[in-house]
Amino acid sequence: MTSENDDMGLAMSSISMFNKSSNTSDSFFSSCWDPIVSQSGSLGGSSMASHYHLVMENQGISGTSHVSHYQSDPSFVELVSKLTGFDGGNLSQMVGPFSLPQCNQVANRRCPPNFTLNTEGGNERGSTNSLRFLDEHRISKEALVGTSPNGKIRKCAPESGSPLRSCKNGDEEPVMDLSSEGCDGPREQARKKPETEQNTGANSRGKQAVKQDKDSSQSEEAPKENYIHVRARRGQATNSHSLAERVRREKISERMRLLQELVPGCNKITGKAVMLDEIINYVQSLQQQVEFLSMKLATVNPEINLDLDRILSKDILHQRSGSAAVLGLGPGSNSPYGFSPSTFPGTISGIPNKNPQFPPLPQTVLENELLNLFQMGFSGSTMDGFGLNGIHRSKQSYIF
Amino acid sequence: MDLQNLNPSSLKSRFTARFLRALTEINAPKTISSSSPREIFQRYRRIKVAADKSMAYSVRSRRIWSRATLWRLRTRSRSRRLVSFGRRASVKTRTTASHGKENKEHHGAVLGVQAEELRELVPGGEAMDLCNLLDETAHYIKCLTTQGFCVYMGGLLCEGCC
Numbered sequence: 154m155t156s157e158n159d160d161m162g163l164a165m166s167s168i169s170m171f172n173k174s175s176n177t178s179d180s181f182f183s184s185c186w187d188p189i190v191s192q193s194g195s196l197g198g199s200s201m202a203s204h205y206h207l208v209m210e211n212q213g214i215s216g217t218s219h220v221s222h223y224q225s226d227p228s229f230v231e232l233v234s235k236l237t238g239f240d241g242g243n244l245s246q247m248v249g250p251f252s253l254p255q256c257n258q259v260a261n262r263r264c265p266p267n268f269t270l271n272t273e274g275g276n277e278r279g280s281t282n283s284l285r286f287l288d289e290h291r292i293s294k295e296a297l298v299g300t301s302p303n304g305k306i307r308k309c310a311p312e313s314g315s316p317l318r319s320c321k322n323g324d325e326e327p328v329m330d331l332s333s334e335g336c337d338g339p340r341e342q343a344r345k346k347p348e349t350e351q352n353t354g355a356n357s358r359g360k361q362a363v364k365q366d367k368d369s370s371q372s373e374e375a376p377k378e379n380y381i382h383v384r385a386r387r388g389q390a391t392n393s394h395s396l397a398e399r400v401r402r403e404k405i406s407e408r409m410r411l412l413q414e415l416v417p418g419c420n421k422i423t424g425k426a427v428m429l430d431e432i433i434n435y436v437q438s439l440q441q442q443v444e445f446l447s448m449k450l451a452t453v454n455p456e457i458n459l460d461l462d463r464i465l466s467k468d469i470l471h472q473r474s475g476s477a478a479v480l481g482l483g484p485g486s487n488s489p490y491g492f493s494p495s496t497f498p499g500t501i502s503g504i505p506n507k508n509p510q511f512p513p514l515p516q517t518v519l520e521n522e523l524l525n526l527f528q529m530g531f532s533g534s535t536m537d538g539f540g541l542n543g544i545h546r547s548k549q550s551y552i553f
Numbered sequence: 554m555d556l557q558n559l560n561p562s563s564l565k566s567r568f569t570a571r572f573l574r575a576l577t578e579i580n581a582p583k584t585i586s587s588s589s590p591r592e593i594f595q596r597y598r599r600i601k602v603a604a605d606k607s608m609a610y611s612v613r614s615r616r617i618w619s620r621a622t623l624w625r626l627r628t629r630s631r632s633r634r635l636v637s638f639g640r641r642a643s644v645k646t647r648t649t650a651s652h653g654k655e656n657k658e659h660h661g662a663v664l665g666v667q668a669e670e671l672r673e674l675v676p677g678g679e680a681m682d683l684c685n686l687l688d689e690t691a692h693y694i695k696c697l698t699t700q701g702f703c704v705y706m707g708g709l710l711c712e713g714c715c
Contacts, residue, residue, distance in 0.1 A: 429667035451597035
């Protein structure tokens with residue numbers, strides 16, 4: 154018990170120290186610390202040191218989501234209350250919830266297990282635990298990082314003089330806990346500002362922030378500046394160039410992930426080079442598809458009627474109803490182009506490439522192929538079927 | 554998906570409206586069905602240009618690739634009419650290309666070959682670093698699928714109504 158009380162005393166003193174040292178920090182932090190101070194008194198039986206640091210937030214799902222500032226005091230107080238309710242279990246138990254999918258879920262649920270806590274007392278032990286924690290989550294860090302545009306991890310240096318703080322991965326509804334390992338004594342609260350991703354000033358500021366010393370006050374910039382704080386990961390170079398490189402690489406990999414969802418059949422592909430090849434192929438086939446379709450329109454078109462404008466737009470826009478009607482119309486009404494769905498996959502490969510000298514024959518066959526593809530795609534959502542399924546299938550069967 | 558269909562200001566509806574208008578313009582003068590290959594080819598090119606133009610106009614200038622497409626279309630039409638402007642256009646292309654090459658050397662070290670190919674594919678991609686290029690590619694893919702879909706549906710409906 155006494156150890157716990159000592160911890161509490163230490164925590165309170167550390168908090169007060171922090172409060173004093175953060176005179177120049179913005180009022181946000183000082184106001185945030187107050188509930189902690191008030192709550193830490195009630196921590197009582199739970200032997201939790203109070204390392205608090207603010208984390209970066211993320212919507213968690215889409216990589217390009219905007220990021221919001223850390224939130225107001227009431228939510229923070231809520232967190233603190235949860236903290237008090239959390240009877241300090243094993244650190245391993247707390248480590249468990251930090252795998253990525255749980256983080257994703259938990260971020261929406263505000264569960265207590267999201268908190269990283271040092272249940273053990275003592276500075277060194279706490280920091281070592283958080284270090285171990287850091288190491289464990291280096292592996293999951295990539296995944297974590299991926300879900301937010303800037304994975305900024307902090308070093309948790311085992312500094313003996315550092316005041317006790319609890320590493321908390323604060324989590325409100327919009328918050329996705331990024332730096333779950335983040336527990337560093339002296340400095341860092343990296344905050345992510347909204348609309349910072351594209352800011353090239355981010356890197357320079359980030360480098361400066363890393364080079365700064367223990368003053369956490371200095372590491373907190375004015376909230377109005379739009380840039381990303383970058384922290385060096387443990388065991389990696391703190392060179393400004395490498396930091397900028399890492400930020401850039403993370404941005405690129407995040408965008409590659411987005412593209413992976415767009416391009417069909419790329420879920421299992423790992424590796425940028427192969428992925429880029431797939432993307433290039435897909436864009437090429439899409440462009441060729443548009444060319445081919447416009448060629449088709451050129452041959453069909455002379456009969457288009459001005460009055461059909463409205464009908465056309467309605468049918469195109471309301472694709473589900475239109476598709477059935479169209480497909481019903483197509484085979485029925487078109488005598489010059491005999492529809493023989495069975496002809497193709499063998500014949501397609503022999504057809505030359507959009508040679509305007511003999512449009513009718515290739516048009517027919519490819520048209521039917523496209524119709525088949527579209528029918529396949531229409532079972533699901535039509536647009537998806539057009540772009541994704543259609544192209545995917547078509548790649549195997551023929552080359553445009 | 555349904556919401557997207559009904560949204561009057563969605564990409565699909567914007568593109569479709571423009572494209573249909575262009576289509577009717579293209580087809581209006583040709584009351585006599587001319588099935589000579591040359592005519593068909595000419596019409597094909599006009600339709601393709603109309604499709605690209607409609608797509609680029611639907612996106613306005615929000616994207617680099619749309620701006621590049623619009624610029625390219627304008628300079629092409631201009632250079633066809635006036636020879637003097639062609640020189641200016643070529644100068645412009647040269648500057649953008651050189652600027653793009655500098656960027657390429659600086660940024661594209663890791664995936665140089667594929668990035669270059671992608672740059673050639675995506676309009677306006679020469680002057681972008683890999684990060685923005687991937688962004689533009691994602692949007693471009695989305696718009697290409699919309700474009701292809703609308704052109705296809707237009708074709709189906711046209712032949713269905715003839």
